[in-house]
Amino acid sequence: MAARVDTNLLPELRRFGATDISACFNCGVCTSTCPLSVDGASFPRRIARYAQLGQREKLLAAPELWSCYACSECTEKCPTKADPASFMAAARRYAVASYDRTHLAYLLATSKLFAAVFVTALVAVLASFMYYAHGPADGSRLALFEFVPEDTIHWLGVGVMAVMGVAAVVGILEMVRRVLRGPAALTSKTAARRIVPAAWDTIAVESLGQKRFREDCTDAADPVYPEDAGVMADPDARRPLYLRRWFVHFATMWGFLGLLAATMIDYGLSLFGIVATGTPEPIWYPVRLLGTLAGASLIYGTSILAARRLRKSDRSSQNSSVSDWTFLAMLWLAGATGFVLELALYLPQAPAWGYGVFLVHVSVAMSLVLLVPFGKFAHVIYRPLALFALRVRG
Numbered sequence: 001m002a003a004r005v006d007t008n009l010l011p012e013l014r015r016f017g018a019t020d021i022s023a024c025f026n027c028g029v030c031t032s033t034c035p036l037s038v039d040g041a042s043f044p045r046r047i048a049r050y051a052q053l054g055q056r057e058k059l060l061a062a063p064e065l066w067s068c069y070a071c072s073e074c075t076e077k078c079p080t081k082a083d084p085a086s087f088m089a090a091a092r093r094y095a096v097a098s099y100d101r102t103h104l105a106y107l108l109a110t111s112k113l114f115a116a117v118f119v120t121a122l123v124a125v126l127a128s129f130m131y132y133a134h135g136p137a138d139g140s141r142l143a144l145f146e147f148v149p150e151d152t153i154h155w156l157g158v159g160v161m162a163v164m165g166v167a168a169v170v171g172i173l174e175m176v177r178r179v180l181r182g183p184a185a186l187t188s189k190t191a192a193r194r195i196v197p198a199a200w201d202t203i204a205v206e207s208l209g210q211k212r213f214r215e216d217c218t219d220a221a222d223p224v225y226p227e228d229a230g231v232m233a234d235p236d237a238r239r240p241l242y243l244r245r246w247f248v249h250f251a252t253m254w255g256f257l258g259l260l261a262a263t264m265i266d267y268g269l270s271l272f273g274i275v276a277t278g279t280p281e282p283i284w285y286p287v288r289l290l291g292t293l294a295g296a297s298l299i300y301g302t303s304i305l306a307a308r309r310l311r312k313s314d315r316s317s318q319n320s321s322v323s324d325w326t327f328l329a330m331l332w333l334a335g336a337t338g339f340v341l342e343l344a345l346y347l348p349q350a351p352a353w354g355y356g357v358f359l360v361h362v363s364v365a366m367s368l369v370l371l372v373p374f375g376k377f378a379h380v381i382y383r384p385l386a387l388f389a390l391r392v393r394g
Contacts, residue, residue, distance in 0.1 A: 006054040018090035030074035035216035063386035069217040072315035198391030252301030258294025337361035
């Protein structure tokens with residue numbers, strides 16, 4: 001079959017932060033270097049070739065696009081300095097924008113001004129909506145859900161989840177349509193027998209446990225000390241556990257998931273009258289302890305990630321996009337305001353500023369959820385699907 005060549009593909013990818021991949025002459029060093037390119041897979045080489053030849057549909061249909069953990073081994077070894085790691089990151093941002101029918105993901109990824117204005121306006125609109133519905137502010141105690149009625153937050157949250165869910169489903173269907181029509185299409189009858197083990201491997205082993213990230217894609221790429229950035233570290237010399245890339249990512253991911261779980265459990269218990277949401281329960285209360293530990297994990301992870309991007313202290317943080325910074329800033333702000341709010345609940349005198357922090361915290365958290373299908377957070381949707389497709393394909 002004849003393939004349609006799209007000469008606009010490379011210029012479009014550059015808008016998403018891709019380096020000039022035309023420097024690549026397809027030598028295959030990146031593929032031989034990548035610890036994940038095994039069993040006949042040929043990425044990032046194949047993805048770069050698709051871009052050079054203007055094969056837009058094949059690029060968007062390649063689940064290998066989502067396998068990369070950005071260790072930058074390929075960039076380190078590339079003889080022409082084509083920077084395939086940055087190209088892969090830009091290609092993922094391009095894929096997110098291509099799966100989105102609203103064009104919002106495109107604007108958030110390519111325009112710093114639009115991203116800053118839109119995210120700020122979104123947080124402000126959500127906060128204003130809750131403030132408009134607020135009740136009296138009790139000065140003797142921090143009565144958060146009397147200040148903003150619980151029903152207001154509940155139904156606003158339902159609306160946010162509904163919008164996010166519809167956008168996510170549309171993006172998933174678009175991705176699945178492309179993958180099924182692409183090189184990874186499943187035609188073998190034996191593929192059905194792989195579905196269950198592939199699902200377990202994708203969800204439990206890789207997405208939640210990050211097995212390959214821990215074992216293959218971190219230590220050799222991590223400099224021993226920040227001042228060693230850009231220098232290939234001795235594979236036998238290791239950073240402390242708490243500074244390894246996989247651990248920082250692990251802390252950030254599980255911190256967010258832990259806060260989400262604590263919020264949902266706390267809200268569920270309040271519906272049955274077991275606890276009152278937003279009240280100063282003892283710190284050893286299981287849900288409060290979960291939220292505290294998860295919040296500390298989230299703030300730790302996002303702080304380390306932000307510091308590395310500011311200092312460009314390792315290869316994976318050399319190039320940061322607007323979506324990287326927007327996502328990190330919102331995650332950190334959600335965790336930090338949550339901690340400040342928890343502290344305010346235990347103070348002997350109810351601080352008036354606690355109500356303002358509450359509005360910011362809830363608005364930022366809802367904005368994070370709402371923007372899941374449109375930014376860097378979208379990898380929690382598309383990456384597991386791509387890994388699943390690769391596992392089933394075998």
